[in-house]
Each structure stands twice: as C-alpha cells, then as structure tokens.
Amino acid sequence: MQGLSALLLLAAAIPTSNAAVTWTATPFNPAAVPLAVRSPYLSAWLPQGSGAALNAGWPNFWTGTILGWAGFINVDGTSYNFLGVPSVPSTTFTKAVQTDLTITSTQSTFSMTAGPVDLTVQFLSPIEPGDLVNLSLPFSYVALTAVPNDGKSHSVQLYTDISGEWLSADDSMTINWTTTTTGNVITHISQLENQTLFGDINNRMQQGASYYSVLNTPGTTYQVGQDIVVRAQFINHSTLTNTSDTNFRGISDDWPVFAFAHDLGNISSLSEPVVISIGFARDPAVEYITAGGAVQHRSSYFWSRYATIDDAIATFLGDYSNAVMRAKAFDTKVLTDSSQSSMPINYHSIVLLSIRQAFGGIEITISKDSNGSYNTSDVTAFLKEISSSGYISTVDNIFSAWPLFLYTNPLIGKALLLPLLEYQAAGLYSNKWACHDLGPQYPKATGYPNGNDTDMPVEESGNMLIMTLSYTQWSNDTSLIHSYYNLLNQWAQYLQANTLAPSLQLDSDAIAGPLANQTNLAIKGIIGIKAMSEMSFTNGDNTAGSSYNTTAYQYVEKWQSLAMAPGGLHLTLAYGNDSSWGLTYNMYADKLLNTNIIPESVYNLQTSWYKEKSGDLQWGIPLDTRHSYTFTGLLRSRRTLQLEANRHTAGWEIWTAATVTDTSLQTAMVNMVNTYASGQQNNEPFGDWYDTTDGDTECSSSVCFKARPVVGAHLALLTLSPSNISTGPSSNTSGPGSGGNNGSGGGNSTTPASKSSSASPIQAARWLLGFTAATCFAALSSA
Numbered sequence: 001m002q003g004l005s006a007l008l009l010l011a012a013a014i015p016t017s018n019a020a021v022t023w024t025a026t027p028f029n030p031a032a033v034p035l036a037v038r039s040p041y042l043s044a045w046l047p048q049g050s051g052a053a054l055n056a057g058w059p060n061f062w063t064g065t066i067l068g069w070a071g072f073i074n075v076d077g078t079s080y081n082f083l084g085v086p087s088v089p090s091t092t093f094t095k096a097v098q099t100d101l102t103i104t105s106t107q108s109t110f111s112m113t114a115g116p117v118d119l120t121v122q123f124l125s126p127i128e129p130g131d132l133v134n135l136s137l138p139f140s141y142v143a144l145t146a147v148p149n150d151g152k153s154h155s156v157q158l159y160t161d162i163s164g165e166w167l168s169a170d171d172s173m174t175i176n177w178t179t180t181t182t183g184n185v186i187t188h189i190s191q192l193e194n195q196t197l198f199g200d201i202n203n204r205m206q207q208g209a210s211y212y213s214v215l216n217t218p219g220t221t222y223q224v225g226q227d228i229v230v231r232a233q234f235i236n237h238s239t240l241t242n243t244s245d246t247n248f249r250g251i252s253d254d255w256p257v258f259a260f261a262h263d264l265g266n267i268s269s270l271s272e273p274v275v276i277s278i279g280f281a282r283d284p285a286v287e288y289i290t291a292g293g294a295v296q297h298r299s300s301y302f303w304s305r306y307a308t309i310d311d312a313i314a315t316f317l318g319d320y321s322n323a324v325m326r327a328k329a330f331d332t333k334v335l336t337d338s339s340q341s342s343m344p345i346n347y348h349s350i351v352l353l354s355i356r357q358a359f360g361g362i363e364i365t366i367s368k369d370s371n372g373s374y375n376t377s378d379v380t381a382f383l384k385e386i387s388s389s390g391y392i393s394t395v396d397n398i399f400s401a402w403p404l405f406l407y408t409n410p411l412i413g414k415a416l417l418l419p420l421l422e423y424q425a426a427g428l429y430s431n432k433w434a435c436h437d438l439g440p441q442y443p444k445a446t447g448y449p450n451g452n453d454t455d456m457p458v459e460e461s462g463n464m465l466i467m468t469l470s471y472t473q474w475s476n477d478t479s480l481i482h483s484y485y486n487l488l489n490q491w492a493q494y495l496q497a498n499t500l501a502p503s504l505q506l507d508s509d510a511i512a513g514p515l516a517n518q519t520n521l522a523i524k525g526i527i528g529i530k531a532m533s534e535m536s537f538t539n540g541d542n543t544a545g546s547s548y549n550t551t552a553y554q555y556v557e558k559w560q561s562l563a564m565a566p567g568g569l570h571l572t573l574a575y576g577n578d579s580s581w582g583l584t585y586n587m588y589a590d591k592l593l594n595t596n597i598i599p600e601s602v603y604n605l606q607t608s609w610y611k612e613k614s615g616d617l618q619w620g621i622p623l624d625t626r627h628s629y630t631f632t633g634l635l636r637s638r639r640t641l642q643l644e645a646n647r648h649t650a651g652w653e654i655w656t657a658a659t660v661t662d663t664s665l666q667t668a669m670v671n672m673v674n675t676y677a678s679g680q681q682n683n684e685p686f687g688d689w690y691d692t693t694d695g696d697t698e699c700s701s702s703v704c705f706k707a708r709p710v711v712g713a714h715l716a717l718l719t720l721s722p723s724n725i726s727t728g729p730s731s732n733t734s735g736p737g738s739g740g741n742n743g744s745g746g747g748n749s750t751t752p753a754s755k756s757s758s759a760s761p762i763q764a765a766r767w768l769l770g771f772t773a774a775t776c777f778a779a780l781s782s783a
C-alpha cells in the first residue's frame with residue numbers, strides 16, 4: 001500500500017477555529033446550517049464556512065445560489081440587520097451581533113443582540129414521521145422572539161422579506177405575485193410567469209409558487225416592491241405601507257421583494273413569537289409511469305388533507321406552538337437514542353445534522369382515481385439523488401439512507417420501495433436485475449423502457465431484497481413479499497447466478513468506476529439471497545426458502561476463500577488483488593437483518609485491519625484502495641490522484657463503524673466523520689464524499705457531493721442499537737442460522753417455527769409510542 005503512507009504525511013492540515021467566530025455553537029458550526037429544508041425545492045441553508053453569522057452572508061439554495069432573505073429589527077428607532085446582507089442606500093443601520101447558534105435535528109436557532117434587545121431567530125423544519133401527510137408539507141417556520149437585555153422597556157419592530165430568487169436560479173426570469181388575506185393569514189404568493197410542468201432546470205422547479213405567510217395580528221403590515229425601497233421604508237418608519245407594486249418583472253429587475261413587518265410595541269419582557277411560514281409547493285409534483293405505459297400525475301400527499309393551499313398554510317401557521325412541542329419531543333428522542341451509553345461520543349452531532357438534509361431529499365405523493373378523488377391507498381415516496389445527479393428513486397441512495405427510514409417510520413421505506421416494485425412488476429423494465437433508478441431527471445419517474453439505465457445489477461438487486469425483508473421485519477407487514485414475490489424471486493435468481501463472482505460492473509460508488517469481482521459487492525448479493533430465503537419461507541415457499549438458504553451459506557464459504565488476502569490478514573477489494581482492501585460496509589446488512597451468515601471471525605478480522613489503518617487518520621478511513629493503483633499511469637496531477645485515492649463517503653464509514661467489533665475503533669470512526677462535519681472546510685450542506693487527507697469535498701472541482709439524502713446512512717448505529725432492540729435477536733443468537741428473524745410475525749402460517757419473531761418491529765412500535773407519549777406529555781404539561 002505505497003499510496004497510503006504517503007498520504008498519511010499529507011494529513012497535517014487540521015482546521016483551526018476562526019478567530020472571527022464570537023458566538024457559542026452547539027454542537028459546532030457546520031459548513032452550512034439548515035434554515036428551511038423540507039424538499040428538493042425548498043432547501044435553504046446558511047453557508048458558514050469557517051464561521052459566518054446569520055447576517056454575514058445571504059442564505060443559499062443547496063446548489064450555492066443566493067436566496068434573498070433579509071431581516072431587520074428596529075429598537076427605539078435604531079435599525080439592526082439580523083438576516084442576510086442587504087445594502088440599503090440613504091439609510092443607517094448596524095448589524096445585530098450573533099451570540100449563539102444551537103442546532104438540533106429539527107431546528108437551527110440563532111441568538112442575536114440588537115443593542116438593548118436580544119432577538120432569537122428560530123428556523124424550524126418539522127420532522128413528523130408519525131404522519132406522512134405532515135412529512136409531505138413543503139413548509140418551514142421562522143419564529144422571532146425579542147426580549148430587553150437591560151431590564152428596561154423598548155419599542156421593537158421586526159421585518160423580514162424574501163426575493164424572487166426562491167423561484168429560479170436564473171435572475172432574468174419574469175415573476176408575478178399577489179398578496180392574499182384569507183381568514184387570519186396574509187400570504188405573499190410569487191411564481192414564474194413561464195411555468196414548465198415537471199421542469200427541473202439547474203435543480204430548480206419551473207412550476208409552482210413560493211408562499212411567504214404570517215398571521216394577521218395587530219401591528220402587522222406588508223409591502224411588495226423594490227428591495228431598497230421596501231427595506232428603507234421599514235428602516236425609516238418601522239412600518240410598511242400595505243401596498244404592492246404590480247409591475248411584474250424579472251427577478252433581478254429592481255429586485256422585487258415580499259415583506260412583512262410586525263410592531264411589538266414597547267416590550268419589557270419576552271415577546272410572543274412572530275411566526276412566519278415559508279414554503280414552495282406545486283401540483284402535480286411527480287410524473288410516474290404505470291402498467292401499460294400510462295403516465296400518471298401524482299400530487300404531494302398533503303393536498304389530500306387540505307382543500308386549498310390556504311387551508312394548509314392556516315393549519316401549519318396556527319399549529320406552531322404544538323409543532324414546537326412535537327419537534328422538541330423528536331429532538332429529545334434522537335438525542336437520547338444517539339447519546340445512550342452504547343453510542344460513541346459525538347455520534348449525536350452527526351445524526352442531528354443529517355436528518356433534515358435526508359428528509360429534504362424525498363417527497364411523499366398520492367395519486368388521483370379516474371374521477372379526480374385522491375386515492376388514499378396509493379401513497380408513494382420518491383427520492384432525488386441530489387448533486388451527484390438528478391436521478392429519481394436511485395435504489396442505492398435509498399439503501400444508503402435506509403437506517404433513517406427504519407428508525408423514524410418503516411412506512412416511509414415502504415412508500416419509497418413501492419414505485420420501484422410496481423414499475424418493475426408491471427413489466428416496464430426489460431432487465432432481469434433490479435433497475436438503478438426511475439428516470440434521469442427528477443421528478444419524472446418515467447423509467448427506462450429499453451432497460452438502458454445505469455447498470456448496477458448486483459448492487460440494486462441485492463439492495464431491493466435486503467430493503468424489502470428489512471421493511472417486513474420492522475413493520476410485520478408482509479404485503480410487499482406477497483405482492484411482489486415473483487419479482488423478488490427473479491432478482492434472487494439473478495444473484496444466485498451472478499453474485500459470487502460479479503462481472504466487471506459498477507457498485508454504489510460509481511464514481512470510482514467499474515471493477516470485477518468486488519468483495520463488498522459480492523457479499524451484498526449473498527445477503528440478498530439469504531434475505532430471499534427468509535422471504536420465501538414467509539410466502540410459504542419452503543422449498544425455495546431452504547434452497548436459497550443453502551446457496552447463501554455455500555456462497556459465504558466460497559466468498560471467504562476468494563476474497564481473503566494471503567495470510568488471512570484482511571478481505572481484498574477485489575478477488576486476487578492481494579494488496580487491495582476497502583470498507584466492506586455491505587456486511588452491515590447481515591447485522592441489520594440479523595441473518596448472521598457472515599462468521600464473527602470475519603468481522604473481527606476486518607476490525608483489526610481497519611484499526612491498523614486508522615491509527616494516524618484524522619478524517620476517516622479511505623473507502624478503498626482503488627485509485628492508488630488504477631490511476632497511477634494516467635496523466636493526472638499528483639494532487640488529483642491523491643484525492644481520489646483517499647476519498648470516502650461518510651455514510652459508508654458509519655455503516656462500517658456499525659459492523660466493527662471493537663468499541664474504540666467504532667468511536668474513532670465516528671469521531672473522524674465528526675471531525676469532518678465540524679471541520680469547516682467548505683460552505684456546503686453536509687458533503688458525504690470527501691478527501692480523507694484534509695476533509696475537503698473539493699466542491700470547486702467537478703466532483704462535489706453535497707446535500708444528498710444518503711446521509712440518512714448516519715443513523716446506522718441506531719438501527720442496530722442493543723438498547724433499542726433490547727429483546728432483540730442480536731443479543732441472544734448463538735450463531736449462523738439459529739437467530740434469523742423472518743419478521744413475518746403474524747403473517748403466514750407456514751413460517752418455520754424455528755424462526756424467532758423479530759424484535760425490531762417492537763422497537764419501531766416503541767419509537768412511535770414513545771414519540772406519541774412524549775408529545776402528549778408536553779401538551780399536558782403546557783396546558
């Protein structure tokens with residue numbers, strides 16, 4: 001491994017905290033702070049880099065383009081800017097001073113000082129997995145609370161606005177707008193004049209509208225007009241004119257902004273929060289191909305509960321104080337689980353930073369029946385790959401994020417699997433293996449009639465089988481197995497013929513290029529065959545169940561001898577390449593499913609090897625050794641070569657950490673990802689593919705993975721946690737075969753009696769119960 005030692009020498013640059021950062025940060029200042037992150041098209045972040053305050057830069061869309069979002073607070077006639085970096089000619093204002101940033105799974109809260117008044121700016125993007133309608137709402141809250149810090153009374157007014165940049169990355173696009181008052185809600189609605197159905201251009205949706213809303217409480221005023229005019233109006237007069245400029249124009253043509261102001265009057269104690277909601281909604285949301293090739297238009301699930309967008313916004317705004325209690329209950333649950341004694345120190349930081357980002361990459365949809373009513377038995381979800389491509393429902397991305405969906409609500413996983421299963425069961429995909437995705441450009445899930453998607457045959461077939469069994473185990477719902485048995489069986493047959501020695505092909509780490517006989521890929525397929533054994537028993541097909549079981553065990557034996565490096569020191573990256581190695585993260589699936597077909601000795605072996613390799617590393621164990629040998633002959637700069645040699649994905653690092661048998665190594669691996677996440681090396685939403693020598697995502701180069709939903713992978717330890725699965729099979733199994741849970745529970749009477757029932761579903765039920773109980777408790781104690 002000549003490449004590695006050279007690279008270790010490069011691992012010198014350790015970030016120093018920025019002297020300009022004067023605020024406290026919990027858990028730390030991430031590269032980008034999630035502000036309003038609810039969908040692929042509502043994704044607002046504060047790029048922080050080495051530490052930038054809320055009023056030191058503009059919020060950005062995940063791609064890095066500016067989202068105009070400005071905020072001022074007037075205190076006794078003096079203006080302080082607290083959000084964004086507006087420039088307002090002929091006016092005088094100063095900057096509020098940021099004193100704290102606290103980030104939880106659902107909230108990013110900034111504390112600012114504006115002279116004699118302290119201001120709290122809370123950005124809340126709810127995560128409500130217990131109700132998929134709530135989870136589908138593309139709306140976030142901002143809540144502003146003021147309190148004097150000198151014991152005196154002060155006159156306080158608050159102001160915020162958004163620009164048309166929330167609608168397109170192309171500032172020349174013409175937008176129009178209207179301001180409506182419905183019931184007690186005022187909403188600024190703005191949209192592109194030229195809309196394109198399902199048109200994703202530069203990752204922005206050319207369809208739908210942005211909604212900026214507040215409750216019409218006394219002292220609330222609004223204005224639409226040129227940015228410098230509207231902002232000057234507030235700075236000069238502490239109130240807006242309730243007027244709208246109706247000269248519809250380009251986003252950057254005298255920059256129209258949509259503003260609200262709120263007069264709190266003289267306050268001497270903590271004010272009631274001023275609550276703002278921001279959303280981006282469209283209808284229909286997703287195009288999906290169904291049996292026979294008919295194209296279906298699917299709506300965001302929330303439309304099935306609310307007759308109009310006004311109803312949805314009114315409910316959302318009116319429910320803020322309850323939403324805060326639910327958010328706190330969720331945050332507490334995540335905190336408790338991810339910081340329990342069995343968890344590595346700092347694990348919670350990675351988890352909390354991943355949850356909004358991952359849910360921000362999926363959308364939950366519903367279809368309409370022939371007479372236009374919503375079909376509540378047809379709820380499906382889609383994932384946008386984000387940054388690495390614009391694919392819809394990329395299977396290996398869903399797989400990576402799978403631990404998050406299991407942990408929060410397995411039904412989300414089911415909703416993500418269904419479009420893939422239905423599409424392939426309908427005969428719309430011509431290959432024998434599982435497809436890679438449902439279309440190259442979100443949100444068009446129109447598939448590949450020629451079967452010419454990106455080939456990852458073993459990868460995706462294994463993923464589909466593993467996820468389908470895992471969903472069944474966590475839910476006790478055997479419907480996917482029964483409904484799609486033939487399809488699942490077809491993929492298992494494919495794996496039986498192809499996984500032991502996978503041909504030259506891509507795996508999930510497609511960026512590394514194709515490779516034959518990949519050890520990590522082969523074991524995924526083998527676990528997939530074992531999963532099919534369990535599912536066959538569940539479906540009453542005992543012959544197939546036994547046969548697949550036998551195959552899986554035989555393959556594991558052969559795989560060990562094919563993949564073992566000489567001297568039995570470690571598994572290779574590819575059979576026969578004795579010096580190669582990599583993170584065999586797919587072994588995680590054997591733990592997750594509790595199939596236990598890989599001998600403990602293999603986990604121990606890999607653990608020892610990683611331990612040896614991780615000694616001096618700061619940022620993570622490299623994903624694999626591939627490029628240190630495959631690219632040496634190419635004309636590449638030394639720098640490029642070294643970066644590629646040492647890149648890894650944070651998600652797979654955590655999957656691997658979940659499989660190691662040494663607590664100190666697990667802690668070290670989690671800490672390396674934490675070092676990266678807190679390392680302030682760039683301005684981007686959590687990037688999962690980075691250089692293990694300096695923690696850099698190299699987003700200036702062509703390869704930049706950021707804001708991807710795959711970070712749901714970081715919850716991998718939670719779905720194996722012994723205390724989450726306290727009655728679980730992982731603690732009481734005694735070796736291969738004896739402890740496999742088939743999870744079919746009350747399902748099929750032909751389930752072999754030798755199978756113990758899964759404890760994972762109990763865990764899932766407990767989670768939902770705990771969540772409900774905590775919510776009720778919070779509600780009661782506030783009553």
Ligand SMILES: *[C@@H]1O[C@H](CO)[C@@H](O)[C@H](O)[C@H]1NC(C)=O
Nearest residue numbers: 128130131134315316319326
């Ligand atoms: C879903 O949202 C509604 C309306 O805001 C709220 O009443 C309900 O409690 C939420 N449900 C869950 C499970 O969060």
Ligand SMILES: *[C@@H]1O[C@H](CO)[C@@H](O)[C@H](O)[C@H]1NC(C)=O
Nearest residue numbers: 176177178191192193194195
């Ligand atoms: C704005 O443009 C959309 C899309 O062309 C159109 O449907 C809508 O009526 C327009 N609204 C106003 C207020 O002109």
Ligand SMILES: *[C@@H]1O[C@H](CO)[C@@H](O)[C@H](O)[C@H]1NC(C)=O
Nearest residue numbers: 174193194195196199201206
């Ligand atoms: C509307 O947008 C589409 C897609 O961006 C573009 O092809 C078309 O030329 C635009 N039409 C007008 C009238 O601007």
Ligand SMILES: *[C@@H]1O[C@H](CO)[C@@H](O)[C@H](O)[C@H]1NC(C)=O
Nearest residue numbers: 216218219220221222241242
């Ligand atoms: C502006 O509108 C608000 C809300 O309707 C109202 O309370 C206020 O009196 C209006 N102000 C002006 C100046 O018209």
Ligand SMILES: *[C@@H]1O[C@H](CO)[C@@H](O)[C@H](O)[C@H]1NC(C)=O
Nearest residue numbers: 090091229230232233236237
């Ligand atoms: C704000 O005050 C400045 C300075 O007096 C003046 O130049 C500007 O026109 C005022 N703008 C508004 C909108 O009141």
Ligand SMILES: *[C@@H]1O[C@H](CO)[C@@H](O)[C@H](O)[C@H]1NC(C)=O
Nearest residue numbers: 076153154155156265266267
């Ligand atoms: C608010 O306080 C200021 C002094 O800070 C005082 O001049 C003003 O009259 C007060 N306004 C109200 C409505 O009480």
Ligand SMILES: *[C@@H]1O[C@H](CO)[C@@H](O)[C@H](O)[C@H]1NC(C)=O
Nearest residue numbers: 368369370371372373374375
């Ligand atoms: C909608 O149409 C279906 C047939 O497509 C019919 O069975 C159903 O009764 C209709 N529902 C309503 C509310 O009209």
Ligand SMILES: *[C@@H]1O[C@H](CO)[C@@H](O)[C@H](O)[C@H]1NC(C)=O
Nearest residue numbers: 440448449450451452453454
């Ligand atoms: C797949 O084939 C279709 C039809 O020939 C073609 O339009 C499309 O570009 C192809 N897609 C890829 C990814 O090759």
Ligand SMILES: *[C@@H]1O[C@H](CO)[C@@H](O)[C@H](O)[C@H]1NC(C)=O
Nearest residue numbers: 501502503504516517562575
């Ligand atoms: C893959 O491994 C098998 C088993 O060792 C071997 O027969 C085959 O030639 C290998 N394939 C490649 C492309 O190296």
Ligand SMILES: *[C@@H]1O[C@H](CO)[C@@H](O)[C@H](O)[C@H]1NC(C)=O
Nearest residue numbers: 482538539540541748749750
């Ligand atoms: C198992 O259950 C499914 C669904 O209930 C049923 O279709 C299937 O026939 C059952 N298998 C046996 C062998 O009973």
Ligand SMILES: *[C@@H]1O[C@H](CO)[C@@H](O)[C@H](O)[C@H]1NC(C)=O
Nearest residue numbers: 545546549550553736737752
């Ligand atoms: C699967 O095969 C293993 C190894 O041969 C055996 O110990 C186990 O009992 C088998 N399990 C089932 C359910 O057939």
Ligand SMILES: *[C@@H]1O[C@H](CO)[C@@H](O)[C@H](O)[C@H]1NC(C)=O
Nearest residue numbers: 475476745746757761762765
């Ligand atoms: C799943 O089934 C098992 C066995 O019947 C049962 O103990 C468990 O409570 C069930 N879990 C759920 C979530 O339904």
